[in-house]
Amino acid sequence: MHNPYPDEPVTLKDYRLHGSTSAEFALAADMNAGTAGNDDDVTRPNVTSPASIVKLANSNNHGGDGQNVLYVDGHVEFHASPFAGVKRDNIFTNKSGVVVDSTRDMWEDSILLPTDD
Numbered sequence: 001m002h003n004p005y006p007d008e009p010v011t012l013k014d015y016r017l018h019g020s021t022s023a024e025f026a027l028a029a030d031m032n033a034g035t036a037g038n039d040d041d042v043t044r045p046n047v048t049s050p051a052s053i054v055k056l057a058n059s060n061n062h063g064g065d066g067q068n069v070l071y072v073d074g075h076v077e078f079h080a081s082p083f084a085g086v087k088r089d090n091i092f093t094n095k096s097g098v099v100v101d102s103t104r105d106m107w108e109d110s111i112l113l114p115t116d117d
Contacts, residue, residue, distance in 0.1 A: 001028045003111045023073040026084060026091040026110040030059035030067035033092070034115030035099060039064075042092040042099055042115075047083050054081045057092060060116060085110040 033040040033056070042057040058081065059067035066080040069091065077084070085091045086108035093099050095109050 001112060002026065003113045021072050022086045022108060023071055023075075024086040025072040025108060026069050026089075026112060027072050028070040029084075029091060029112050030061035032099070032112050032115040033057060033060050033064075034117035036115075036117040040117075042082060042090065043097050045081070047081075047088055051080075057082045057090070 033042055035041050035043060037060075039056050040060070045053045045057050055064040058064045061067065066078055067082070067084075068076055068078050069084045070076050082090045082092045089095070089108065089110055090097075091110045091112050092115075094111050099111075099115060100113065
């Protein structure tokens, strides 16, 4: 689920879900694979990585093939990569590539927690 606890600098930038939040904002998804375990590393791939590397960042719920993502407008889509948020944001890390952290670089940065680590 989306981590609703941003740090203070982002809160001061009016970070909150509201009526004008982008429909691409991820609220929930299959569980974040994290960075521990059998070939799990949500921090490793980028949007141009080959499928074998992207699979390391996908939820383990579907054998690494992808994850169902619930968006703020209520629709759900299956994505074959974690780059499913606003502007192809990695929904399992913040913009700086950190997994378990409340720091966000901008209001559109989804971080879905917990991980299965």
